[in-house]
Amino acid sequence: xxSINVLYLALRPEADNAVSSLTxxxxxxxxxxxxxxxxxxxxxxxxxxxxLIQFEPFDENFLRRIVGDIFYYPxxxxxxxxxxxxxxxxxxxxxxxxxxxxxxxxxTLPFDIDRLKVTLGHASGMAGVRKKVFPRTSExxxxxxxxxxxxxxxRVVHSIDKVLSYDLPVLITGESxxxxxxAALAIHNHSPRSDGPFVxxxxxxxxxxxxxxxxxxxxKGAFTGANQRKLGLIEKAGGxxxxxxEAGELPLDLQANLLRFLQQKTIYxxxxxxxxxxxxxxxxxxHVDLEEAVRKGRFREDLYYRLNVLRVAMxxxxxxxxxxxxxxxxxxxxxxxxxxCKARQFNRRALKVMRHYNWPGNVRExxxxxERALVMCDDTHIAPADLGLEEYSPQPLTLSxxxxxxxxxxDILYRxxxxxxxxxxxxAQILGVSHVTLYRLIKKHDIKLQK
Ligand SMILES: Nc1ncnc2c1ncn2[C@@H]1O[C@H](COP(=O)(O)OP(=O)(O)OP(=O)(O)O)[C@@H](O)[C@H]1O
Ligand SMILES: [Mg+2]
Numbered sequence: 001x002x003s004i005n006v007l008y009l010a011l012r013p014e015a016d017n018a019v020s021s022l023t024x025x026x027x028x029x030x031x032x033x034x035x036x037x038x039x040x041x042x043x044x045x046x047x048x049x050x051x052l053i054q055f056e057p058f059d060e061n062f063l064r065r066i067v068g069d070i071f072y073y074p075x076x077x078x079x080x081x082x083x084x085x086x087x088x089x090x091x092x093x094x095x096x097x098x099x100x101x102x103x104x105x106x107x108t109l110p111f112d113i114d115r116l117k118v119t120l121g122h123a124s125g126m127a128g129v130r131k132k133v134f135p136r137t138s139e140x141x142x143x144x145x146x147x148x149x150x151x152x153x154x155r156v157v158h159s160i161d162k163v164l165s166y167d168l169p170v171l172i173t174g175e176s177x178x179x180x181x182x183a184a185l186a187i188h189n190h191s192p193r194s195d196g197p198f199v200x201x202x203x204x205x206x207x208x209x210x211x212x213x214x215x216x217x218x219x220k221g222a223f224t225g226a227n228q229r230k231l232g233l234i235e236k237a238g239g240x241x242x243x244x245x246e247a248g249e250l251p252l253d254l255q256a257n258l259l260r261f262l263q264q265k266t267i268y269x270x271x272x273x274x275x276x277x278x279x280x281x282x283x284x285x286x287h288v289d290l291e292e293a294v295r296k297g298r299f300r301e302d303l304y305y306r307l308n309v310l311r312v313a314m315x316x317x318x319x320x321x322x323x324x325x326x327x328x329x330x331x332x333x334x335x336x337x338x339x340x341c342k343a344r345q346f347n348r349r350a351l352k353v354m355r356h357y358n359w360p361g362n363v364r365e366x367x368x369x370x371e372r373a374l375v376m377c378d379d380t381h382i383a384p385a386d387l388g389l390e391e392y393s394p395q396p397l398t399l400s401x402x403x404x405x406x407x408x409x410x411d412i413l414y415r416x417x418x419x420x421x422x423x424x425x426x427x428a429q430i431l432g433v434s435h436v437t438l439y440r441l442i443k444k445h446d447i448k449l450q451k
Pocket of ligand 1: 145177364
């Protein structure tokens with residue numbers, strides 16, 4: 001078997017007997033570290049095929065560092081990860097999600113070194129296949145403002161990788177607030193046109209009587225009030241990119257004019273007779289289903305084919321798994337850089353509700369909720385109520401009376417504890433019970449206090 005370079009990451013490698021059996025079995029190709037930042041640097045040099053992470057002893061801060069230092073960055077995306085985890089840790093929701101989202105495989109402790117060697121071999125094979133399919137690490141992505149490392153987001157990165165190399169129209173689809181404009185900007189900024197202008201036109205916001213002259217410009221005297229020649233947005237985008245946002249909202253008559261421009265690459269200003277050549281790349285975005293609009297006769301089929309040459313689909317936030325947490329932390333830190341606020345981080349319950357919420361307004365909604373919470377929160381930890389989100393209740397309502405009572409008890413404990421900033425004395429006062437009773441209930445429902 002070809003030698004496999006393994007990066008072994010563990011909180012306390014010196015006390016870890018997996019290390020010695022591994023180095024015995026794999027020879028000098030195992031690099032051991034407990035420092036996630038160092039691990040990230042090592043991954044950058046591309047030497048490793050497989051990463052092995054030991055989750056024991058279980059430590060939430062270590063998990064955070066793994067996500068923040070390693071999974072946050074996509075450079076290592078062709079590398080495959082294998083986890084060593086105890087059956088107890090597999091009951092932890094965060095560990096399970098991490099494994100489901102980022103790992104090729106996992107072994108429960110105590111592990112069998114021969115079986116682990118087979119897994120590492122397969123993982124390394126898969127890393128090779130991924131490298132072939134996704135040959136470049138996407139340097140543009142690290143420089144862009146797009147955050148995320150979920151498989152759904154990696155698909156976006158790979159489709160943007162492809163569209164960067166061709167000077168062809170791109171159609172970006174996705175629900176409202178999924179980052180379509182940010183993606184368009186990233187494409188422009190990392191394309192050969194990046195020195196040219198990026199001109200965004202919101203097709204839904206332009207008044208229909210102005211849209212023609214806004215896009216194509218006008219000549220002096222074209223209509224009353226046209227005192228001098230004005231360049232339209234298409235001409236202003238010359239040498240760069242024209243971003244047609246909400247392209248699905250374009251009125252039909254304008255669709256015909258735009259189609260003419262896309263076919264001929266020339267325009268006439270309103271009231272003008274001179275044919276003007278304009279060199280722009282068109283990126284359009286839509287949250288409406290354009291295929292459906294074509295079927296219903298609201299969107300010209302020929303224009304649709306012109307715009308939809310290359311395609312990038314932005315996934316809804318609810319399909320991006322751990323990215324929700326990454327984005328929430330990112331918005332929290334960006335806001336704190338610019339503004340003074342008391343809150344430093346999210347409490348565990350806030351992270352949990354964010355994970356289970358459906359996010360109809362996607363990333364924009366997440367950003368707004370985080371910023372509002374930072375303004376409103378008087379505590380060091382942001383709670384679900386600050387985000388305007390209800391506690392997540394995983395139980396369906398078809399339960400026994402006892403279970404429903406238990407759930408209600410648990411819900412009220414969560415709410416009151418959040419309100420009281422996890423102070424048991426204050427919460428007991430609100431609930432009208434002794435703090436001994438409250439401690440018993442907290443234990444019964446296995447609620448972990450922040451302080
Ligand atoms: N992956 C991401 N990383 C960081 N910020 C993001 C990401 N996606 C979106 N945002 C932020 O979320 C907000 C909404 O993004 P954007 O305006 O690009 O979405 P959109 O799809 O164009 O929305 P709409 O359909 O409502 O116009 C912006 O503030 C943007 O900076
Ligand atoms: Mg937009």
